[in-house]
Amino acid sequence: MALLQIAEPGMSSAPHQHRLAVGIDLGTTNSLVASVRSGTAVCLTDAQGRALLPSVVRYHSSGAVDVGDLAQQSQAEDSRNTIVSVKRFMGRGVSDVAHIENAPYDFVDAPGMLQIRTCAGVRSPVEVSAEILRVLRARAEASLGGPLVGAVVTVPAYFDEAQRQATKEAARLAGLEVLRLLNEPTAAAIAYGLDHAVEGVYAVFDLGGGTFDISILRLTQGVFEVLATNGDAALGGDDFDHRVFCWLLEQCGLHQLGPRDTRLLLTKAREAKEALTLHASARVTAQLDNGEVIEATLTSEIFTDITRTLVQKTLAPTRKALRDAALQVSDVKGVVMVGGSTRMPQIQQAVGAFFGCEPLNNLDPDKVVALGAAMQADVLAGNKAAGDDWLLLDVIPLSLGIETMGELVERIVPRNSTLPVARAQEFTTFKDGQTAMRFHVVQGERERVGDCRSLAHFELRGIPPMVAGAARIRVMFQVDADGLLSVTAREISTGVEAAVSVKPAFGLADEDISRMLRDSFEHAKEDMHLRALNEARVDAQRLIEAVHSALEADHELLESEERAAIDCRIEELQSAMKSEDHRAVKTATDALNRVTDTFAARRMDRQVAQVLKGRRVNELDF
Amino acid sequence: MSKTNAAAEKVLTFKPTAALTRCVWRVAAMSTPFDATSAALDHFALFGLPQRYAIDQRALEQSYRDVQTKVHPDRFAQASAAEQRVSLQWATRANEAYQTLRDPLQRARHLLELRGVDCGLETNTAMPADFLMQQMQWREALEEACDDRDLAALEQLAQELAQQTSARLQHLAQHLDGVRDDLAAAGELRCLIFMQKFSLAIDDAREGIEGHA
Incomplete structure (x- = not known):
C-alpha cells in the first residue's frame, strides 16, 4: 500500500471524493452490512451496537413491518406472519423447497416463485428480502452519513440464475444500486487473502444457514481467480436443526404439531445444536401449546449419528469442484472456513480429514463475507487507486443450455466458465416456409430437461420464409459479471434481423414488479415519482462525469464533428436534468450513451493495444 | 461411434405450441466473440503470442491478466453504459481466447481453423x-x-x-x-x-x- 502519493506534474486531479459503498451479506439466518472506512473494512452496527441482523421479517395487519431481533422474538407467537429463512424461497416454487410442510406459512404457488399469504397481504420472497435490505441500507446511510452510490450484495456461489435475479430484484426494490452480485466464498477469499497476504490455491468451505458452497481459488499478486465452484443451494444449518427436530419428535412421541409448536421446537433444536459446539450434551425442555412439557437430552454422539449423511453431502460437491479445477487434494494450501455452521465440530473434523490439514478459522465466519463484499464495493465505487486494487475472476456455477429433441439438454455454456462469457450456437429451420421458432432455456448439469431448472421460453418470429435448412438462426448466450444471463436470437443468412432479447424474470412479471414498487413506496411513504426523478438525475450526472473524464483523457480519438455531437448531447442532457420529467432525463441519457459508443470502443482498443505493446517484441521468440 | 454422428445431426424439437413450427436443426456449434463475422478471430494475436502450438504458459497467463486488468467490467462499474458494454465484450473475448489457448486440444483446433483446415470434428468420424x-x-x-x-x-x-x-x-x-x-x-x-x-x-x-x- 502506498504510504504517500506523489503526483506527477500535470497529472494531479481534483481531490478524490470518497464514494459511499457497502457490502451486504444477505444471509439465510443473519444479514450484515459492512463498509470500508479509512482503509479498513468494518461491519456497521445498529443503535444497540449489534452487527448481525436476524433475517426475520414480521408482518402486522396494520401494515407495519418488524425486521430483525424484534421479529425474531415473535417467531413462536405469530409464526404464520413471521418469515424466517426467506432465502430458501428465493427464486423457488413450492415443490422445490425441502421440508416445506414444516414451514408454518400459507404458501401461494405462483409460477416461477412461491409467495406467502400474510395478514398484510400476499408477499413474494423478493419483497420479504427487500425489507431486510431496506433496514441495512438505512443503517448504512445513518452510519456513513449520506446516500450510497451502491452496494455489493453477496449470493451463494451455487445460486442459480433464478435465485440471482430474485436477489438483484430485492435490492432494486430496497432502493439499492447493485454494483455487483458477488459469490459468498469469493467475498470470503478476498477478505482472507488480503488480510493474510497469501498466495497459492485455497479452498473456501462455506456452510451457512441454508446453503453450502465450495470454491477453489488461485490467489496471486492482485488476482483472485476462481477455478471451480460447487455446492448445494439447499443444504445448511437449517437442515441440521431439522434432523434434531425430527429426533425430538421421535423421542417425545409427538405427531402433527401446530405452527407455533413447530417453530418452538425448531428453535429449541437449533439451540441444542449450538450448545453442542462447546459441550458434550445439551438438554432440551419445552412447553407445548397444550401445556405438555417435553424433555430430552441430545448428546454429541447422537447428533453425529443423525447428521452423518448431511456432513457427507458436503464432500461430494467438494470432490467435484477439485476435479473441475483439475487439482488434487494435495494442491490445496489451505481451507478457509466460512458460515456459522462450520462451527460444528463434526464439520471441522470432516473437512480436516478430507483435505488432510487443519481448517483455517482465523476470521469470524459470520462476518468475513460482508467484509469481503465491502472491500469489493470500495474497488467498484472507484475509491482505490489503480495498482492498489485487484482483479476478481469468478465463474458460473451451473451449465446453461437449450432443450432439444427427446427433452434432452444441449449444453451451451459449461459450468465453471470464467465470467463474463458468451457462447453462440446456430440453428436452422426444419420445414419449408417456417417463420418462427421456439426455444426453452434451462440451467443444470443433468441430461434431461425435467431435472434441470427451466429459466425461460422464448420465440423468434419473423424469419423470412425459406426452404428448410436455409435460414441461419444464431442463438447467443451472454452471461455478465454478475452471473446473469441474457439470450438473443437473430436470423443472419438473409441479413434480415429478427432479434429477441430474453432476461428471464422467473415468474416475476413486470406488473408484479411495479406492484411491489408501488407497495413499497406506500409503505415507506416515499414519492415514487420523486425517487424515479432523483435516480434518473443521479444516473445522468454520473454519465456526464464519466464522459467528461473520458474526453479529458482521450479527446484526440475523436474527429471534430464527433466531438461536437457529444458536446451537443451533453448540453441537451444538462437541460433535461432541469426538468421535472424523469422520462426526458432518461431519454437524453440514452442519447448521450449512444453517441459515445464508438468513442468507448476506440478507447478500449487503445488500452488493450498499450498493454501488449513492448511485450510483443521480446516474447515472439521464446 | 455412431453416437457422435447422431449428436452432430441432432434434430431439435420443442414442446408443442399450436402457433409454431417447432423443429429446428443444429448447424454447428461454435464458440463466439461478439463480432458476428468471427470465424477466424486470432486468439494468439490478442495476447501478442506467436501463432503456433507450443505455447509459453506464463506469457499467456500474464497477457491474459494484463488485458483483463484493463477491460474487466469491475473497472467500469462507475462508467457510462457505452463503456460498460464495450468492457463486457472485451472481457468476454479475453476469456474466450484464454480458455481456448490454455487447453491443448482447443488450442490445436483453433490453430487448424486459423490455417483454414476443417478438423471435421462433427462430420468426420472415420478413425484408424x-x-x-x-x-x-x-x-x-x-x-x-x-x-x-x-x-x-x-x-x-x-x-x-x-x-x-x-x-x-x-x-x-x-x-x-x-x-x-x-x-x-x-x-x-x-x-x-x-x-x-x-x-x-x-x-x-x-x-x-x-x-x-
Whole structure:
C-alpha cells in the first residue's frame, strides 16, 4: 500500500471524493452490512451496537413491518406472519423447497416463485428480502452519513440464475444500486487473502444457514481467480436443526404439531445444536401449546449419528469442484472456513480429514463475507487507486443450455466458465416456409430437461420464409459479471434481423414488479415519482462525469464533428436534468450513451493495444 | 461411434405450441466473440503470442491478466453504459481466447481453423482401425471395472489413457509445429477428443463408486 502519493506534474486531479459503498451479506439466518472506512473494512452496527441482523421479517395487519431481533422474538407467537429463512424461497416454487410442510406459512404457488399469504397481504420472497435490505441500507446511510452510490450484495456461489435475479430484484426494490452480485466464498477469499497476504490455491468451505458452497481459488499478486465452484443451494444449518427436530419428535412421541409448536421446537433444536459446539450434551425442555412439557437430552454422539449423511453431502460437491479445477487434494494450501455452521465440530473434523490439514478459522465466519463484499464495493465505487486494487475472476456455477429433441439438454455454456462469457450456437429451420421458432432455456448439469431448472421460453418470429435448412438462426448466450444471463436470437443468412432479447424474470412479471414498487413506496411513504426523478438525475450526472473524464483523457480519438455531437448531447442532457420529467432525463441519457459508443470502443482498443505493446517484441521468440 | 454422428445431426424439437413450427436443426456449434463475422478471430494475436502450438504458459497467463486488468467490467462499474458494454465484450473475448489457448486440444483446433483446415470434428468420424480396437477394449475394461466397483482397475485404466494421451499430444505438436502436416494433425486431434471424452467417463465412474462408498 502506498504510504504517500506523489503526483506527477500535470497529472494531479481534483481531490478524490470518497464514494459511499457497502457490502451486504444477505444471509439465510443473519444479514450484515459492512463498509470500508479509512482503509479498513468494518461491519456497521445498529443503535444497540449489534452487527448481525436476524433475517426475520414480521408482518402486522396494520401494515407495519418488524425486521430483525424484534421479529425474531415473535417467531413462536405469530409464526404464520413471521418469515424466517426467506432465502430458501428465493427464486423457488413450492415443490422445490425441502421440508416445506414444516414451514408454518400459507404458501401461494405462483409460477416461477412461491409467495406467502400474510395478514398484510400476499408477499413474494423478493419483497420479504427487500425489507431486510431496506433496514441495512438505512443503517448504512445513518452510519456513513449520506446516500450510497451502491452496494455489493453477496449470493451463494451455487445460486442459480433464478435465485440471482430474485436477489438483484430485492435490492432494486430496497432502493439499492447493485454494483455487483458477488459469490459468498469469493467475498470470503478476498477478505482472507488480503488480510493474510497469501498466495497459492485455497479452498473456501462455506456452510451457512441454508446453503453450502465450495470454491477453489488461485490467489496471486492482485488476482483472485476462481477455478471451480460447487455446492448445494439447499443444504445448511437449517437442515441440521431439522434432523434434531425430527429426533425430538421421535423421542417425545409427538405427531402433527401446530405452527407455533413447530417453530418452538425448531428453535429449541437449533439451540441444542449450538450448545453442542462447546459441550458434550445439551438438554432440551419445552412447553407445548397444550401445556405438555417435553424433555430430552441430545448428546454429541447422537447428533453425529443423525447428521452423518448431511456432513457427507458436503464432500461430494467438494470432490467435484477439485476435479473441475483439475487439482488434487494435495494442491490445496489451505481451507478457509466460512458460515456459522462450520462451527460444528463434526464439520471441522470432516473437512480436516478430507483435505488432510487443519481448517483455517482465523476470521469470524459470520462476518468475513460482508467484509469481503465491502472491500469489493470500495474497488467498484472507484475509491482505490489503480495498482492498489485487484482483479476478481469468478465463474458460473451451473451449465446453461437449450432443450432439444427427446427433452434432452444441449449444453451451451459449461459450468465453471470464467465470467463474463458468451457462447453462440446456430440453428436452422426444419420445414419449408417456417417463420418462427421456439426455444426453452434451462440451467443444470443433468441430461434431461425435467431435472434441470427451466429459466425461460422464448420465440423468434419473423424469419423470412425459406426452404428448410436455409435460414441461419444464431442463438447467443451472454452471461455478465454478475452471473446473469441474457439470450438473443437473430436470423443472419438473409441479413434480415429478427432479434429477441430474453432476461428471464422467473415468474416475476413486470406488473408484479411495479406492484411491489408501488407497495413499497406506500409503505415507506416515499414519492415514487420523486425517487424515479432523483435516480434518473443521479444516473445522468454520473454519465456526464464519466464522459467528461473520458474526453479529458482521450479527446484526440475523436474527429471534430464527433466531438461536437457529444458536446451537443451533453448540453441537451444538462437541460433535461432541469426538468421535472424523469422520462426526458432518461431519454437524453440514452442519447448521450449512444453517441459515445464508438468513442468507448476506440478507447478500449487503445488500452488493450498499450498493454501488449513492448511485450510483443521480446516474447515472439521464446 | 455412431453416437457422435447422431449428436452432430441432432434434430431439435420443442414442446408443442399450436402457433409454431417447432423443429429446428443444429448447424454447428461454435464458440463466439461478439463480432458476428468471427470465424477466424486470432486468439494468439490478442495476447501478442506467436501463432503456433507450443505455447509459453506464463506469457499467456500474464497477457491474459494484463488485458483483463484493463477491460474487466469491475473497472467500469462507475462508467457510462457505452463503456460498460464495450468492457463486457472485451472481457468476454479475453476469456474466450484464454480458455481456448490454455487447453491443448482447443488450442490445436483453433490453430487448424486459423490455417483454414476443417478438423471435421462433427462430420468426420472415420478413425484408424487400431484406434477403434483400442477404444473397444477400453470401453469393455471400463464396464467391467464399474460392474466390479473396482477403483484400482479404474485407476490403472486412467493411467494407461494418460500415457497414450501424452504420446499423442507429442505427435500433434510435431504435426503442427515441426514437419507441418495439418491433415495428420486433424486426425490426431479427433482421436484425442475421443480420449478426452473417455477420460471423463472414467471420472464419472470413479465418482459414482466413491459417492456410494
